[in-house]
Amino acid sequence: MLADEAKINVRSGDGGDGLVAFRREKYIPLGGPAGGDGGRGGDIILRVNPKMGTLMVFKKKVHYKAANGQRGGSSNKTGANADDVIIDVPAGTIVRDADTGMLIADMVKPGQEVVVAKGGRGGHGNTHFKSSSNKAPRVAEKGAPGEERWITLELKLIADVGLVGVPNAGKSTLLSVVSNAKPKIADYPFTTIQPNLGVVTYDDADLIFADIPGLIEGAHMGVGLGHAFLRHVQRTRLLVHLLDGAGEDPLADYNQINAELALYDADLGEKPQIVVFNKMDLPMAQERWPEIEKTLRENGADPIAISAATQQNVKQLVQRAFEEMAQLPERDPETEAESELYELEDNGPVFEIVRGGEGEYIVKGERIERAAAMTYWDYEEAVNRFQRILEVLGVTQALKEAGVETGDTVFIGDYELEWTD
Known part of the structure; x- marks a missing residue:
């Protein structure tokens, strides 16, 4: 099961207190101030771990706290810094402040790190307060307090190709025959309620395919967990749009899904697509295909007919996906991380x-x-x-x-x- 949302509390460590101390050495009766500084409190750091695929670990543990820095010592000894707390997250995690919704980080690169709560600075010992008028200061600083905040984690799958379509169009079946994925498959709507990933290999090249749960009318408004599903499509570079050849009206379904994609994100609606007419093993689909192919081509699409169940033309579909991907620009994580396309801000009335x-x-x-x-x-x-x-x-x-x-x-x-x- 893919856990793709979480909310956690992070608390960095307080800085250690500075010390008031003086030199106490034989034959130096008027030793000056020698109080050391406190150590730095531990940071809370998120780090991308490419081996992780979900946010499930955060369902079990919500609170994360770093240790405080150590107190300064005599003889100008600085207290020990506390260890940082490293929290691993999967690639594709978006981090926001839970109270304001402000974007903190979009974590896409393996090993990428971001400090979400900075440890407090250690307090100054009395050595720092020595002056010509006060050679024996009896003052020091306490350590600065750490930071505490609630943050939300939202996972957007980083896949190359997204499989989209209405419920029961055959996306899970297609993923299972072209990759190593083993999604749940059954002949009823909404078999898939979480996105599935599969690695597809062709001529020594690999692509990651994502089976996105079936979209329904109103998905862009959040109907039927629409937002939770649609955000996983945003990072993909190519869409494979499956039409249910045995459905009530495949052309209307095609129009509906494209409308939902564009309504959620204008750029998502412009993403390149391979239109696939599925279930050609059924007589109904075979009868419909010539007219539907003609209409789709008249509207600028270049469809391909397949049967995921019998694997008819599936190899040709995979070959075409790899060919089209080869013509697309490489993904630029930095550019993507800096963009705000996934921000669904309220820019005034919808109409x-x-x-x-x-x-x-x-x-x-x-x-x-x-x-x-x-x-x-x-x-x-x-x-x-x-x-x-x-x-x-x-x-x-x-x-x-x-x-x-x-x-x-x-x-x-x-x-x-x-x-x-």
Whole structure:
């Protein structure tokens, strides 16, 4: 089971106290100050461990505390520094302050470290307070207190290829036949409730494939754990979009998934895809394929038909995935770590409704306009799915409150619609 979220408490060590002391040596009756400084408190450090794959360890242990620095000694001896506490995390861990949500680090490189709670500085001994007017100071500093905070850890899988599609499209079956992964497979929706990873080898090259749980309408709004699933797709460089050849309407499903990806993250909607029509071992899929292939090609896709169950054309699909990956730029962890694409900040209303000069209703908003642009208006099921997106985003209710009536004209992006109940 993949644990991909955790919240932990970290407490760095206090600095050791400085000491008030004087030289006590034979024949030196007026020895000066000789109090040593306190040692530094231990830091709390997160470090990427490439052997880790989940955040499960943080379900068992939540509190992490470093030791305090040692007190300064006589004869100007500095107290010992406390050991740092190293906490291993998997690659792909995003670290945030739990109270503010502020991004602390995006940890993608093996061995990468970040200090999440810095140990307190050791206090100065009385040697530091000696002056011409005070040659025997009886003052020292206590150590600085450490830091304590709650932080959240969020794991985004670092995979090369993401398998996406509606529930029961065959993603887990495909992953099981092209890799060493052994995901749970059954003929009902939502068999996969956690992402699965598999290593696919072809001509001495390896790629990591991620089987992302089936996406549903409203996933971009968090419906059905949508956010938890979608964030794992963001780091992938290529998507394999599986269509269920035995589903109710594969083209509408294709439109729906693309809309959910784009609504969650505009760049995610632009990610390169290989469109795969699955379940060609079934007569229903074989009958549908010619018409669906024609429509997909008319819309700019270059689909391939396979059967994951019988492995028909699976080798060709793997070969194509490797060929397309070879043409993509290499992943740059530093650039990715610095980006804020995964930030789902609230930049104001999702949409707004204004009235046009002729009484028409104009719906404005990046998300809803993207969804309209990605809808197959020639397909009734696709139109119905778009209407459900309007309901999820609250556009339908807002239009009713604004006074829209049957027969009124509604503009969404470049599309002119006639309102009907």
